[in-house]
Amino acid sequence: MTLDTIDRNILANLQADGRITINDLADRVGLSATPCLRRVKRLERDGIIKGYASHVDQVLVGLPVSVFVNVTLQRQAEAELEEFEATVMKYPEVMECYLMTGTSDYLLRIVAADLFAYERFLKSTLTRISGIANIQSSFALKQVVYRTALPIAAHEAKTR
Structure with missing residues (x-):
């Protein structure tokens, strides 16, 4: 599947805030809610979006x-x-x-x-x-970098 700029923008926004409403997401990517929701559902169906999760601080839950x-x-x-x-x-x-x-x-x-x-x-x-x-x-003595968001925008810029 080929991802266009809007798809990549949707993914970047969902990685930054998985609880964003479809209306806010649509506003950020320049679509109305219905086509934005269709794209999100397609990304989910195609397996690009694998699921949604909360990031839990391992130290604060006693697993440092x-x-x-x-x-x-x-x-x-x-x-x-x-x-x-x-x-x-x-x-x-x-x-x-x-x-x-x-x-x-x-x-x-x-x-x-x-x-x-x-x-x-x-x-x-x-x-x-x-x-x-x-x-x-x-x-590990110290965690220096921990990311869950893929660098989608950076990848798109390099492939142009």
Whole structure:
């Protein structure tokens, strides 16, 4: 699907404020409410808008620790990769999981209340996943940048 300037503007505005009313969104993108709503529904139907969420401060809800975990599997066969991915999806502590190139197979971001909670998760959960050859944990000291909004406007400007 090709996104035009109005679609990109709708997406940028929804990323900035997912609770914006359709009337306010329409005003910001230069449409009336009905065609704006049609575009939003199309973006949702086509899977470009995957859903809506609230951004919760992990520190204020008692999960201040972010751990980046490099996982290397014993084998990189498709079945083993799929099994690992299906398993880690079950654990709510795993906030992100990426299949990687380089020295490890996966990079995970895990949140925990403290070092002891991470240790419990590591010992009782992560190390029990079959097929893991190596686990290497790195603790984030400070979050410098955290974004959820994609740079849609910047991308459009570069593609012109």
